[in-house]
Structure formats: C-alpha cells, structure tokens
Amino acid sequence: GAGVSQSPRYKVTKRGQDVALRCDPISGHVSLYWYRQALGQGPEFLTYFNYEAQQDKSGLPNDRFSAERPEGSISTLTIQRTEQRDSAMYRCASSLYTSGPTDTQYFGPGTRLTVL
Amino acid sequence: AQSVTQPDIHITVSEGASLELRCNYSYGATPYLFWYVQSPGQGLQLLLKYFSGDTLVQGIKGFEAEFKRSQSSFNLRKPSVHWSDAAEYFCAVGGANNLFFGTGTRLTVIP
Numbered sequence: 001g002a003g004v005s006q007s008p009r010y011k012v013t014k015r016g017q018d019v020a021l022r023c024d025p026i027s028g029h030v031s032l033y034w035y036r037q038a039l040g041q042g043p044e045f046l047t048y049f050n051y052e053a054q055q056d057k058s059g060l061p062n063d064r065f066s067a068e069r070p071e072g073s074i075s076t077l078t079i080q081r082t083e084q085r086d087s088a089m090y091r092c093a094s095s096l097y098t099s100g101p102t103d104t105q106y107f108g109p110g111t112r113l114t115v116l
Numbered sequence: 117a118q119s120v121t122q123p124d125i126h127i128t129v130s131e132g133a134s135l136e137l138r139c140n141y142s143y144g145a146t147p148y149l150f151w152y153v154q155s156p157g158q159g160l161q162l163l164l165k166y167f168s169g170d171t172l173v174q175g176i177k178g179f180e181a182e183f184k185r186s187q188s189s190f191n192l193r194k195p196s197v198h199w200s201d202a203a204e205y206f207c208a209v210g211g212a213n214n215l216f217f218g219t220g221t222r223l224t225v226i227p
Contacts, residue, residue, distance in 0.1 A: 004159065042120075043160070043208050056213050069145060091160070101148040101202030101210030102167050107160035 002026070004108035006092050011084055012114045021077045021111045025094030032075050033105060034067055037089040049075060050098045082115045088115075118143045118209050122218035129197050130226045137221050139207030140153045148210035149190040151181055154220070163205075166190060175198040177201070199225045 004045040005024045013019050031055055032051050034041035045059040051072040060066070064082075080114050090111050093105040119142045128134055138156050141147055152160040171183040181192045190207060198209025202225040208215040 007169055034213075035162070035199075040219065042208070042219050044214070045211075045214035059214070065215060068121065089125070101212065105215060107152075109157065109159045 003040055004092055004094050004106055006090075006108040006111050008111060009109060010114075012116065014116050016081055016082060018078065018080045019082055019113065021079075021113070023072065023075045023077070023092030023094075023108060025092070026073070026106055028094075028095035029096050029106075030072075030098050031049045031095040031103065031105075032079050033095075034075070034094040035091040035093065035108070037091055040090070043091050046077070070114050079113075082113075087113055087115045107111045118211050118216040120207050120209050120216055120218035122169065122205075122207055122221050124221045125219070126224065128224040128226060132196050133199045135192075135194045135201070135223070137205050137207075137223070139190045139192065139218060140188050141190060141207070141209045143209050144190065147183075147190075149181075149183060150208040150215065151175065151179070151192050152206045152208060152217075153169045153177075153203050154206065160206065161190070167201050178215075197223075197225055199227060201225055 007022045033048040034046040037043040047057040047067050049069040064080045067077045089110045092112045093107045095103040095105045097103045121140045150165045151163040161177050164173050165171045166183045203221045204220045206220045207218045
C-alpha cells in the first residue's frame with residue numbers, strides 16, 4: 001500500500017505569508033505526528049493526533065503554528081505570518097495504533113519550506 | 117528528560133569496510149530505541165528497533181544494533197558497507213507520545 005505522502009514537497013514563500021502543509025497518512029493509521037527538522041538537526045516533535053483529536057501540541061513553537069485533522073485522516077499544518085526562522089523540513093509520520101513509545105512511526109518525504 | 121546524542125557528525129568509510137555509528141541516550145525508564153535512515157529526497161526509513169529482550173537486534177539492509185544499558189548506548193553496526201548505504205542516520209528514543217531524535221550522522225562511502 002501507499003506510504004505517507006506530503007504536499008507540496010517544496011514551498012517557497014515570502015515572509016508574512018501564510019502556508020498550509022498537507023499530510024496524507026497511511027490508510028487506517030490512527031495516529032499522526034508532525035515534526036520539524038532544521039538543517040543539520042534531527043526532527044523535533046511539533047504535535048500529534050489520535051484520530052481527529054489533537055492530543056499533544058506542546059512542541060508547536062508559538063501561536064502562529066496550528067494543525068488540524070478534521071476527519072481523522074488527512075492533516076494540515078498551518079503557519080501564519082511566516083518568518084525566516086520557520087524555514088525547515090516539515091515531516092509527517094503516522095502509526096497504526098493510538099500512540100505509545102512502541103508504536104512504529106512511518107515517515108513521509110517531508111515538505112521543504114523556505115521563507116524569503 | 118529524554119535525549120539522544122550522536123557524537124559523530126560525519127563518518128567516511130570505504131566500501132566493504134565495517135561500520136559502527138554511535139548513539140547514547142538519556143531516559144529515566146526502560147528505553148524504546150530506534151534507528152532511522154534518511155536518503156536524499158526520501159523520508160525517514162526505520163532500520164530497526166529495540167523494546168526489550170535480546171539486546172542484539174537485527175534490522176533491514178544487514179544492519180544490527182546492540183543495546184547496552186550500562187553504557188546507555190545503542191550503537192548501529194554493519195559488517196560490510198555498500199555504496200548504497202551512504203545516507204544520514206538518526207538514532208531516536210521513544211517518549212510517551214513521540215520520538216526524540218539525535219542530530220544524525222552522515223555516512224559517506226568511498227568506492
């Protein structure tokens with residue numbers, strides 16, 4: 001079956017614009033995660049969902065960042081009023097069960113965001 | 117708090133040589149440990165994971181890792197590296213709801 005997909009793969013925007021990043025998890029996967037990966041760093045957790053419920057958003061850096069998963073499948077990460085420091089690779093992952101440290105996360109290819 | 121340290125930013129090995137990538141973790145309870153590989157333009161792919169039991173775990177692509185609780189380490193090994201193994205490798209520890217990643221080790225393979 002298909003893996004996790006993300007769109008767009010690349011996004012270039014101007015400072016101050018809003019962007020929406022999409023994640024389509026593996027079919028049937030309950031949990032969905034967003035991570036941000038700066039250049040030369042490992043991915044850092046942003047937020048995660050079980051079904052449509054956002055369970056943890058402690059990793060979102062500020063209130064310009066928000067995420068939703070209204071039907072428990074596709075998720076959108078929105079960044080409002082983008083700043084240059086938001087430039088990074090944004091990765092989405094999904095897992096079959098309702099989270100937990102033993103549940104394997106499957107990652108998408110990421111969206112490379114560049115804010116000019 | 118959970119954390120992962122990968123002390124080697126970049127490693128270069130010759131094709132056919134053995135490989136060991138280091139990973140040290142900090143975690144209060146029993147750690148759940150992972151190694152992922154990231155090839156250019158690809159997502160993170162799971163190589164192997166350790167939850168409990170045998171401390172030597174086998175993964176895909178001929179990789180293995182050994183959990184050593186006394187050293188808080190989970191080093192990744194491969195007896196003979198192939199040119200296609202050139203990539204970035206990330207060690208991670210599983211938290212309650214997410215993964216904590218190290219900063220990664222970039223592997224270059226010389227023909």
